[in-house]
Amino acid sequence: MRNYLIRRILQMIPLLIGVALVTFLVLNLVGDPFAQYALNPRIKPEDIARMKHAWGFDLPIHLRFFKWFWSMLTGNWGVSIFSGGRPVAELVKNSLLWTLKFTVASFILAFIVAVPIGIYSAIHQYSILDYFFTGFAFFGMSMPTFWFSFILLMIFGVRLKWLPIGGVMTPGLESAPFLVRLLDQTKYFILPVVVLAFNTMGGWMRYSRSSMLEVIRQDYVRTARAKGLSERVVIYKHALRNALIPIITLLGIAIPGLISGAMITETVFGIPGMGRLTLNAMLNNDYPLAMVTLLLESYLLIFGNLFADILYAVVDPRIKYT
C-alpha cells in the first residue's frame, strides 16, 4: 500500500509540470504584452527595453517558464493587473472558497440522489421507473447548463418569486448573526446547487446502474440466492456492498465536470467563484491572473483524481498494489 501511494504520487509529478508547461505556453501565445507601447511615439524604445528587463520578459522562454513555475510553487503569485493591483493570492482565496462551497454541496446532492436511483434501476431493470429514470438521465445530459438555469430562474425567481435570481447574499446582512446568514445563503445557493447537480446526475445514475447490474449477475449472488437467503439480504448485504466500490471512481469522473460546469453556473448566478474569476481575467486580458486560475483548476482536478484513486485502493481489497 505504501509503495503504491508513493508510486502514484511520483507519477503525478510529470503531470503537474506538464500541465504548468501547457498553461504557460498557451498563454504565451497571446503575444508580446509590450507591443502596444511600441505604437506610442512618446515611449522610447529604451524605456520599453527597461520595462521588459524589469519584468523579466527579456529572458529566453525556458528560463521565464522556470521563473514563473518557481514563483507559483512558492506562492508568490503577483498582483492582478485589472483588479486594482490586488494580490492574486487574495483574489483566488476568496473565489476558491465560493466555488468549493457550492460544488461540494452539489456533489453531495448529486450523490445522494443519483446513486440510490441507479441502484433501484438496476434491481428493477426494464421496469417503468427504470425507463423513466433513463429518460431523466438523458434529459439531464442533453440540456445546456445555462439554459436549464434560465428555466429554473424564470420559474422560481421571476414567476413564483420564491428564490433570489442571482448573487450570494442579501445586501446588509454581512454582520447579521451566523444562523441568519446561513439561512440567507442557503436561499441563494439552492438554484446553482440544483443546476450543477442535475448536470452530473445523469451520468452517475447510468454508471451506478451498470455497476450494480454487473454485480447482480455474479456467481456469488446466485449462490446467496441458492442457499435460500431472502431477496433483501441478497441485494443489500451481498450485492450492494460490492457495487458501491466502483461508484467511488465517480468521484474522479465528476471533478472535471464540476469544475467546468461551475464556470457557467457561476456566470449565470453571479457567484464570484474561480470560474468567474478565470472568465473575467480572460475578458480583461489579465493574463497573470488567468495563468494562476487555470493552473489551480487543473491541479484541483489532478489532486481530486489522486484522492479518488487512493480511496478506491483503500476500499477495494481486491486491488493489488503492484
Next chain:
Amino acid sequence: MAISQEYESELTTYKAETYWQIVFKRLKKHKLAIISLVLLIIIILACLIGPFFVKYHYNDMSNYDPDNPFVGEYKPPSKYHLFGTDELGRDTLSRILYGGRISLFVGFASVFSAIIIGVFVGAISGYYGGILDTLLMRFTDIMFSIPVMPLLVVLATIIPGGGVWKIILVITIFGWMTDARLVRGVYLSLKEQEFTEAARAIGASNSRIIWKHLLPNSMAPIIVSSTLGVGGNIIYEASLSYLGFGIMPPTPSWGNMLQNAQSAMFNAPWLIWFPGIAIFITVLAFNFLGDGLRDALDPRLKL
C-alpha cells in the same frame, strides 16, 4: 418428389446480409433511436431549406408600427412573427432556422476534424507503440487534466476572430484527444488478433494493415462516439457563445441567441424558450441515436 406447400417457406434460401443491413435491422428495434433519426433529418432539412421560406431575413428588423401591436421589438409570438421578435425586432423563427445551420455545422465539422486527427494519432500510437505512443499518451493525459470549459475560453481568447471556423478549430483542439485514446485502445486489441497476423503473413505493408484492415474493424466505436460528439459539441458551442467567446453577432447561432436572453427573462421568455428547446431536442436526439447505434453496432461495446 414434390415438396408440399407448407414446407416451402422453410426451404427458401436466405440472402446473405451484409454487416450494415444487420446493424440497420437491430437499430430499427430501438424505437427511440429511430424516432431521433427521423427528428434529426427533419431538423437538418428545416435548417437547410427553411430560411428560403420564411418571410423575414435573419437580420431584418421589424419596424415599430403604431397600428399593429405585433411588430416591433420584444413582441410575443403572433401570426406575424410565429416565435416572436428579439431586442432588435428580428424574427426569432428565422434566426433559429439560420442559427441551426451554424450550430449544426459547428457540431458536425468539429466532430469530423477531431475524428480525422484522433484516428490518425490513435492509429499510429496504438499500432506502432513505443516511445511515440508514450509521448502522445502523456500529452493527452496532460490535456485531460485541464478542465474543458476554462481551456475552451482561453483558446477562444487567444485565437483571433469570431467566426464559425474559429469555434470549430477551438473545439477540435481539445476534442481530438478523446478520439485518439479511443482509437488507440481499439487498435491495441485488434493488432493482436488473427486476421492482422494473417495480413502480415501474406506480406501486407504496415500502412495497408493500419488503414485497410484495422480501420474498418474499428468503425463501430468511432461512429458511436462521433454521434454522441455532435450533440456534445453543439452544447460546447452554445456555452462558449453564451459566455461571449463564441460566434459573434450578428451571425445567429443557437448559443449566441441565448447570450442576451438572461435580461429577457422578465419581459420576453420566448427568447429563452425557443433557442433552448432547439438545442435541447437536437442534442437529446443525437444522444438517443448514439445510444441506439451503440447497441446496434456492437452490443458488447462500452462507451
